[in-house]
Structure formats: C-alpha cells, structure tokens
Amino acid sequence: MNDSTHWLLGRLDASALPFWDALQHPTTKSVVNAVIASGAASLVIIGALVVVFGLTWLRRWGWLWREWLTSPDHKKIGIMFIALALVMLARAVIEAVFMRLQQALGLDGGFLTADHFGQLFTTHGTIMVFFMAMPFLTGIINYVMPLQIGTRDLSFPVMNQISLGLTAAGAALVMISLVLAPFSTGGWTGYPSFTERAANPGAGVDYWIWAVTLSTLSSTLSGINFAVTIYKRRAPGMRWMRLPLFTWTALCTAILMVFAMPPLTVATALLALDRYLDFHLFTADLGGNMMNYINLFWAFGHPEVYILILPAFGIFSEVFSTFAGKTLYGYTALVIATLAIAVLSFTVWLHHFFTMGQSAHINAIFGIATMLIGIPTGVKIYDWMLTLFRGRIRLSVPMIYASGFIMLFVLGGLTGIVLAVPSVDYQVHNTLFLVAHFHNMLIPGLLFGMLAGTNFWFPKAFGFRLEERWGRRAAYAWIVGFMLAFFPLYALGVLGMPRRTVAFFTPAYLPWTLTAMVGAVIILLAMTCLLVQLWVSVRDRHLNAVPIGDPWDGRSLEWAVSSPPPEYNFPVIPEIHGRDAFMLEKERGKAYQVPDEYPDIVLPANSAMGVIVAVTGTAIAFGLTWYQWWLVLLAAGITLAAVITRGFCRDTTRTLPGEEVRRTHLNWLAQVRATVPIDRSQEQSCANRGLPLPPVEGAIQ
Amino acid sequence: MSALTARQTAATDAPARHPGINLGHAHREGEESREEMVFGFWVFMMSDMILFGLLFATYVTMLGGTAGGPGPKELFDMRGAFFETMLLLVSSFTFGMASLALKYRDDRRALVGWLLITLLLGLGFVAHELYDFHKMFEAGGVPSRSGFLSAFFSLVPLHGLHVSVACVWLIALLGQLAVHGLDAQTKNGLIRLAILWHFLDIVWIGIFSLVYLGGLA
Numbered sequence: 001m002n003d004s005t006h007w008l009l010g011r012l013d014a015s016a017l018p019f020w021d022a023l024q025h026p027t028t029k030s031v032v033n034a035v036i037a038s039g040a041a042s043l044v045i046i047g048a049l050v051v052v053f054g055l056t057w058l059r060r061w062g063w064l065w066r067e068w069l070t071s072p073d074h075k076k077i078g079i080m081f082i083a084l085a086l087v088m089l090a091r092a093v094i095e096a097v098f099m100r101l102q103q104a105l106g107l108d109g110g111f112l113t114a115d116h117f118g119q120l121f122t123t124h125g126t127i128m129v130f131f132m133a134m135p136f137l138t139g140i141i142n143y144v145m146p147l148q149i150g151t152r153d154l155s156f157p158v159m160n161q162i163s164l165g166l167t168a169a170g171a172a173l174v175m176i177s178l179v180l181a182p183f184s185t186g187g188w189t190g191y192p193s194f195t196e197r198a199a200n201p202g203a204g205v206d207y208w209i210w211a212v213t214l215s216t217l218s219s220t221l222s223g224i225n226f227a228v229t230i231y232k233r234r235a236p237g238m239r240w241m242r243l244p245l246f247t248w249t250a251l252c253t254a255i256l257m258v259f260a261m262p263p264l265t266v267a268t269a270l271l272a273l274d275r276y277l278d279f280h281l282f283t284a285d286l287g288g289n290m291m292n293y294i295n296l297f298w299a300f301g302h303p304e305v306y307i308l309i310l311p312a313f314g315i316f317s318e319v320f321s322t323f324a325g326k327t328l329y330g331y332t333a334l335v336i337a338t339l340a341i342a343v344l345s346f347t348v349w350l351h352h353f354f355t356m357g358q359s360a361h362i363n364a365i366f367g368i369a370t371m372l373i374g375i376p377t378g379v380k381i382y383d384w385m386l387t388l389f390r391g392r393i394r395l396s397v398p399m400i401y402a403s404g405f406i407m408l409f410v411l412g413g414l415t416g417i418v419l420a421v422p423s424v425d426y427q428v429h430n431t432l433f434l435v436a437h438f439h440n441m442l443i444p445g446l447l448f449g450m451l452a453g454t455n456f457w458f459p460k461a462f463g464f465r466l467e468e469r470w471g472r473r474a475a476y477a478w479i480v481g482f483m484l485a486f487f488p489l490y491a492l493g494v495l496g497m498p499r500r501t502v503a504f505f506t507p508a509y510l511p512w513t514l515t516a517m518v519g520a521v522i523i524l525l526a527m528t529c530l531l532v533q534l535w536v537s538v539r540d541r542h543l544n545a546v547p548i549g550d551p552w553d554g555r556s557l558e559w560a561v562s563s564p565p566p567e568y569n570f571p572v573i574p575e576i577h578g579r580d581a582f583m584l585e586k587e588r589g590k591a592y593q594v595p596d597e598y599p600d601i602v603l604p605a606n607s608a609m610g611v612i613v614a615v616t617g618t619a620i621a622f623g624l625t626w627y628q629w630w631l632v633l634l635a636a637g638i639t640l641a642a643v644i645t646r647g648f649c650r651d652t653t654r655t656l657p658g659e660e661v662r663r664t665h666l667n668w669l670a671q672v673r674a675t676v677p678i679d680r681s682q683e684q685s686c687a688n689r690g691l692p693l694p695p696v697e698g699a700i701q
Numbered sequence: 702m703s704a705l706t707a708r709q710t711a712a713t714d715a716p717a718r719h720p721g722i723n724l725g726h727a728h729r730e731g732e733e734s735r736e737e738m739v740f741g742f743w744v745f746m747m748s749d750m751i752l753f754g755l756l757f758a759t760y761v762t763m764l765g766g767t768a769g770g771p772g773p774k775e776l777f778d779m780r781g782a783f784f785e786t787m788l789l790l791v792s793s794f795t796f797g798m799a800s801l802a803l804k805y806r807d808d809r810r811a812l813v814g815w816l817l818i819t820l821l822l823g824l825g826f827v828a829h830e831l832y833d834f835h836k837m838f839e840a841g842g843v844p845s846r847s848g849f850l851s852a853f854f855s856l857v858p859l860h861g862l863h864v865s866v867a868c869v870w871l872i873a874l875l876g877q878l879a880v881h882g883l884d885a886q887t888k889n890g891l892i893r894l895a896i897l898w899h900f901l902d903i904v905w906i907g908i909f910s911l912v913y914l915g916g917l918a
Contacts, residue, residue, distance in 0.1 A: 228741040262751040278845035287766025287848025644873045
C-alpha cells in the first residue's frame with residue numbers, strides 16, 4: 001500500500017477480503033474455506049442491501065426513524081434488543097453447525113483450516129454470550145419489568161437507547177468482520193499471551209476487544225437503569241415481597257451487571273493498552289503477568305453466568321405458576337435463593353482455572369464454594385416442582401421448554417458438581433466435557449428460558465398469540481437436538497478429546513462426533529421451526545388476536561393492560577394490594593375498572609442519541625481495529641459534541657392529554673365488556689381473545 | 702384516586718433523601734427526577750469504584766514486575782504528588798462551598814465564583830500531573846519499559862482522565878448556567894458532578910497512599 005491511502009485506510013487492504021488468501025495460494029482446502037467465508041460475507045452484504053432497499057421501496061425510513069430508532073419507549077427498545085439477539089442467534093447457530101460438521105469429518109483433517117475453525121469458535125462464543133444472550137435477556141427485562149412493577153418507563157429512557165446503540169455497534173462490528181476479515185482466533189475468553197500483539201499482530205483480536213468492550217459498556221448502563229427503576233419506580237403498594245419473581249431476578253441480574261461488567265471492561269482495556277501502546281500488563285516478558293487477565297476475566301465471567309441464568313429462572317417461575325394455575329410455591333425461599341446465588345456468584349471464579357498453578361488448599365476452598373451454589377439452585381428446582389404439584393397443568397409451548405429445562409438443567413448441574421471437584425477437573429479440564437457442561441447449562445437454562453419467555457409474552461407485545469403447533473415442533477426439536485448434540489460431548493471429553501480441536505486422529509471419537517452432528521442438524525431444524533412459527537403466526541394474526549391482553553389467565557400486572565399495551569402502559573398508575581397483583585384484582589372482581597379521572601401523562605420525548613452512539617460507536621471501534629485514526633477522532637468528537645449538546649436540551653418530555661388517554665381506555669374497556677370470556681380448555685383456540693373467566697373461590701375451570 | 706395520582710411512584714412516598722447534600726424545600730421543582738438521577742449516579746459511582754479497585758489490585762500485584770527498569774524509588778517525586786493532593790483536596794473544599802452556595806444563596810455570583818475556582822484547581826491538577834508524567838518519561842519511566850510501569854500508567858492516568866472529563870462537564874454546566882439559568886436540570890447536573898468530584902478526591906487519596914507511599918514503602 002502506498003502512503004497516500006495509508007492515512008485513510010490504516011492497515012486495511014485487499015488482504016482483508018475473505019477470498020484473498022485463496023487467490024494467492026489456491027489449494028483445494030483454501031478454496032473451500034474461501035467459498036464458505038465469502039458466502040457468509042455476501043450473506044451479510046445481501047442482508048444489509050435487502051433491508052435498505054426494502055425500507056426505501058416501502059417508504060418506511062421515516063416510520064423506522066420516528067417509531068423505532070428514536071423512540072425512548074422501553075417496550076420498543078426491548079423488542080429491538082430481542083430482534084438483534086435473534087439475528088445473531090441465527091448466525092451463531094449456523095457457525096455451530098459448521099463446527100460440528102468439521103468434527104464429524106474431522107478424523108485426519110476435515111475441510112476447514114485451523115484458522116477458519118478458530119474464527120468460528122471465537123465468533124460463536126462471543127456472539128452467543130455478548131450479542132445473543134445479553135441482548136435477549138436485556139430485551140425481555142426491558143419489555144416486561146416496567147409493566148410488572150406498574151410504571152411507565154425505565155428511570156433513564158435515553159440511557160436505555162444508548163445501551164441498545166452500544167450493543168448494536170458491537171454486533172455490527174462482528175458482522176463487519178465477516179466481510180473485512182479476520183476475526184480473532186483466541187476463543188471468547190481471549191486469553192493472552194496468545195492474544196498479545198507478539199503472537200497475534202493482525203486485526204482479529206482488535207475486532208474482538210472492541211466488540212466486547214462495547215457490549216460491556218452497554219450492559220453496565222442497562223444494569224444501572226434496571227436497578228434504579230426497580231428501586232425507585234415501583235407502583236404504590238408494590239412492596240419488595242410483592243414483586244413478581246421475574247422482577248426479583250431482573251433486579252439481581254442488574255446488580256450483577258453493575259458489579260461484574262467492569263472487570264471485563266478493565267481486562268479488555270488493559271489488553272488493548274498492551275496491543276496498541278506497547279504496555280506489558282499481560283505479556284510474557286518484561287514483568288507482565290497473564291494470570292491477572294485470567295483473574296479479571298473470570299471475576300466478570302462467573303457472575304456473568306448468573307447474569308445469564310437468573311432472568312431465565314424468573315421466566316420459568318412465571319411460566320410454572322401461570323400454566324399450573326397456582327400461586328408460586330415457596331415465594332420467599334425463591335427470593336432468598338436468587339439473592340444467595342447472586343452473592344455466591346462472586347466467590348467461585350477461580351474454578352475456571354483449577355489447573356493454573358495455585359495451591360491445593362485454594363482449589364479446595366473454591367471447589368466447595370462452587371458446590372454451595374447447588375443448594376439455592378436445588379431449592380429453586382423443588383419450589384418449581386411443588387408449584388406444579390396438584391396444579392391444573394396446561395402443556396403449552398412455554399411449559400414444554402420449562403419441562404425440558406427442569407430435567408436437563410439438573411443433569412447439567414450435576415456435571416457441574418463433578419467439575420467442581422478439583423481433582424476430577426484436572427482430568428477433564430479443557431476437554432469437550434466442559435463444553436458439554438456449559439452448553440448443558442446455557443441451552444436448557446438460558447436459551448429455553450428466553451424462548452419460553454418469547455412464547456409467553458409475545459401476545460402481550462404484539463396482540464396475537466404465537467402459533468402453537470410449530471411452537472411445539474420447535475420446542476421438541478430444541479430438546480432432542482440439544483441432547484443429541486451435547487450428550488456425546490460428555491463421552492468425548494471423558495475419552496480425552498480436547499476442546500477447540502480442528503482435527504483428531506482417534507477413530508474411537510468418530511461415532512460420537514457423528515451423533516453430535518445429527519443433533520446439530522436437528523437444532524437447525526428447530527431454528528427453521530421457529531421461523532415457520534413466526535411466519536404462520538403473523539399470517540394468522542387475526543385468528544389468534546388477543547386484544548384484551550390476558551390470554552393465559554396471568555397473575556402479574558403486565559396482563560392487566562391491553563395487548564399491545566399503550567405507550568404509557570397504564571392510563572392510571574395502579575395501586576398494589578398483594579402478591580400476584582392482577583390475579584388478586586380478578587379474584588376480587590376489580591379488574592377492568594374505570595378510574596375516577598385521567599390525569600395528563602408526561603412521557604420522554606424522542607431522541608436521536610441512541611442512533612448517534614450506535615453509529616459513532618461502530619466507527620470508533622472500526623477505526624481502532626484498522627488503525628484509521630482520523631475516523632476514531634472524528635467519531636469520538638461527534639460523540640462528545642452530542643453528549644454535551646444533549647445536556648443543553650430542555651424539551652425532553654412531551655405531555656399526553658388525559659382526554660386522549662380516557663378515550664383510548666374507554667374504547668378498550670368497551671371491547672372488554674363485549675368479549676366472551678373463555679375457560680382454560682379453550683386457551684389454544686380462536687375463542688381466546690385474551691379475556692379469561694373470572695376465578696371463583698375453589699372452582700376449577 | 703387523586704391521592705393516588707399525586708404520588709405516582711414509590712420514590713415520592715418518602716421525602717427525597719439521597720446520600721450527600723440534599724437541596725431541600727427551597728428547590729422543589731424537579732425533586733422527583735433529582736432523587737432518581739442522583740441515586741442512579743451513586744450506583745454508577747459504585748460501578749466505577751470496581752474499575753479503580755481492580756486497577757489498584759493489578760498495581761499491587763505488579764509492584765515487583767520492574768524487569769530491571771526504574772522502580773518507585775527512582776521515579777516517584779513525592780513533592781509533586783503532595784502538591785497535586787493539595788490541589789485536589791482544596792478543589793473538593795471549593796466544590797463543597799459551591800454546593801452550599803447552590804443550596805442557600807439566591808444570587809448566582811457566589812456559585813459561579815466557587816465553580817470557577819474549582820475548575821482552575823482541577824485544570825491545575827491535570828497540568829501538574831502531566832508535568833509529573835513528563836518527568837517520569839524523561840527518567841526512563843515509560844509504560845513499555847516494564848509491567849510495573851504499565852500498571853502505574855493504566856491506573857493513575859485513568860484518574861487524570863476522569864478529572865479531565867469532570868472539568869469538561871463543569872465547563873458544559875457553566876454553559877448551561879449561562880444559557881438556561883439555574884433551572885432544575887442544571888441543579889441536577891451540579892449535584893451529580895459534585896458527587897463525581899468528591900469521588901475522584903477519594904480515589905486520589907487511594908492513589909497517594911497506595912501507589913506513591915505504598916510503592917516507596
């Protein structure tokens with residue numbers, strides 16, 4: 001490259017194109033890899049073009065800008081978070097299928113190069129944790145929590161936009177890395193000294209650093225926002241021990257985000273200092289200490305596991321009690337268990353590196369601390385089972401996920417106890433046994449939770465139920481596919497197959513890797529079923545409409561409003577008299593009442609801050625990755641100017657006249673009176689318009 | 702029902718009482734949002750404290766990693782560090798005076814005066830710190846020399862960066878004062894900046910005792 005373009009493009013040149021290497025050194029393997037990589041890159045480009053042309057064709061840019069991108073409404077931001085998570089989920093699942101295919105054919109070689117395989121497992125892990133799981137749970141908390149505690153929005157709506165913008169920027173960076181390759185090959189944990197400049201001078205690790213850093217900043221801000229909202233914005237009478245359990249788990253997750261995200265920000269920032277400014281924090285020479293990185297990373301990484309799992313626990317709690325038609329068994333015990341898990345999560349990080357040189361005493365202490373977490377988790381499992389006990393259970397789609405979860409999660413927990421014994425860990429450390437274990441926790445735990453939550457709250461958000469038949473197919477395919485894909489990995493781990501291996505030379509592994517491949521195909525099928533379910537549901541939305549808003553005979557406040565809810569959520573902020581607030585109203589015959597008056601409602605005004613941060617965040621991170629310093633300075637300057645200008649803004653709210661609220665509410669109430677209520681046997685039929693028969697003392701529907 | 706709408710959130714059930722100076726009865730307007738914002742800012746401070754805490758821990762573990770390069774005894778200038786400490790402590794006092802002026806004084810002159818003195822002290826701190834770093838660089842104390850110096854230069858300049866950002870924020874708030882006067886939002890900004898300013902003072906005391914004194918011990 002000559003000097004005239006160097007200032008503009010930095011170190012970006014033609015070799016970043018995914019097919020460049022194959023053009024220079026065409027061998028069968030490099031051509032196959034180039035075709036796969038270029039295919040993925042063109043999918044990104046085609047996808048982006050389709051979106052741009054589609055929006056232009058349908059003249060929807062203004063609508064997108066006003067109704068979505070600049071909206072401070074927590075419900076819309078939540079939906080955008082979830083949409084982002086689903087797109088990233090699709091990519092990361094496809095990557096997983098390629099990895100399973102490689103290992104199924106991997107005896108003596110396979111078809112992927114080691115470098116390509118390294119990028120696949122790194123992006124798969126990075127995406128699944130930071131750009132699938134985190135936005136998914138952040139989106140669901142965003143949508144549901146304010147409705148459950150009876151408020152109109154989060155405490156800081158514009159900061160909420162910025163959170164979304166930062167995550168979107170990180171996700172965009174990971175997507176761009178498909179087109180202008182490569183991404184890191186250092187795994188989602190990015191351990192130095194492999195990720196130091198001496199071993200890895202290319203742009204890959206830098207992509208990883210900035211994508212993850214953006215995500216951690218986003219989650220820190222989200223955590224602050226959620227925690228403050230739950231502390232300060234509960235409706236009158238919503239005391240702590242009346243909070244729905246999902247809100248409790250949201251609070252604990254938020255607190256964990258506030259305290260556990262900074263360690264990762266520190267770890268990636270220090271690694272960036274090593275790489276960009278020649279610091280020696282984690283290098284192998286000049287007094288650097290890579291164990292500091294590993295401690296910092298897992299001081300984030302272990303609480304992160306509970307950030308991921310607690311909201312799912314909350315969702316399952318809501319699902320079990322709603323579809324068993326019973327109040328949650330052992331509410332107090334569940335709250336205490338949630339808090340205990342949140343506290344204990346900070347005391348076990350060292351079990352991620354039992355084999356890295358500390359004394360046996362320290363390992364023993366952390367092993368015991370790890371096993372302690374089994375106690376509150378066990379309490380939860382028993383509480384859920386006792387919630388189901390003698391309930392009138394409807395095996396709806398969320399319940400299928402929940403049943404799969406409760407059995408598979410216990411199994412995964414038991415293998416966790418096995419791994420918590422340091423002496424056993426020495427044997428299976430860094431093998432596929434570990435990979436099987438954490439997928440066993442995160443797929444039935446987190447992912448099933450999120451999918452159950454989506455099926456559960458979708459009718460609330462969009463006003464129509466998701467189609468049941470394809471939902472069941474997806475759920476069963478997920479359960480079966482998961483078992484086939486990951487149970488063999490336990491066996492492979494015990495047989496000694498290391499994780500992250502591109503090829504192997506032991507024929508005994510083959511039957512297991514082939515079985516796992518079949519599982520991966522079934523998971524792909526499950527993804528297809530999810531897509532078909534969405535398609536069919538949108539097509540039949542008028543048949544499945546639930547405008548009254550309570551399709552499952554729900555218990556908490558979010559079911560008390562129309563589906564979809566008005567942007568202000570509640571025409572009048574409700575007063576809470578007990579746990580299961582909405583069920584209490586229904587039992588006392590006080591649901592759907594006309595309030596005495598409709599005061600004006602003050603709402604946050606639209607703001608472009610989220611979009612600005614998304615764009616400048618992407619630009620800063622991209623510029624840093626490719627050494628395009630002008631871009632970094634320009635984008636950073638714009639961000640600073642935007643933040644300062646925002647401080648000068650005074651028209652940050654708008655007022656909705658009470659008269660308009662009254663009209664909307666009375667219209668909806670008229671619709672409620674005109675709707676025929678249904679009992680639970682008709683829940684899955686077209687008769688379900690979202691109005692359940694009122695519960696009668698002792699009566700069984 | 703009207704009693705119900707009057708108190709829309711649980712926050713307003715109890716009188717607003719966040720930690721730190723509360724503006725009280727004379728500043729009713731914007732009190733609800735102030736309580737929420739200041740509480741949120743305290744939570745952010747806790748998060749930021751983790752950031753510094755981890756860098757302190759990293760520094761302590763890296764104290765021995767000088768790799769034959771210059772260590773604390775060769776590089777640290779206690780007079781400079783002490784002077785910076787004084788600048789920052791006095792600036793915290795003057796910001797305290799500004800907060801009192803905000804709460805009790807009707808005219809803006811005292812407030813703006815104290816804020817300007819605080820800003821000068823803050824800028825003086827940053828300038829002197831840069832001069833200190835410059836001297837360290839001249840003595841061969843560059844971050845690329847050793848793990849110890851890397852740890853020093855990832856912790857202490859981060860504090861300096863925080864002070865610089867706080868100065869920018871202070872300038873922006875003075876601008877808001879000029880444009881919008883002393884309205885509820887400017888007051889909210891000043892209260893939050895005060896928390897940040899005192900927080901940075903506390904972090905500096907940690908740096909002075911742990912990094913400088915601890916490094917020399």
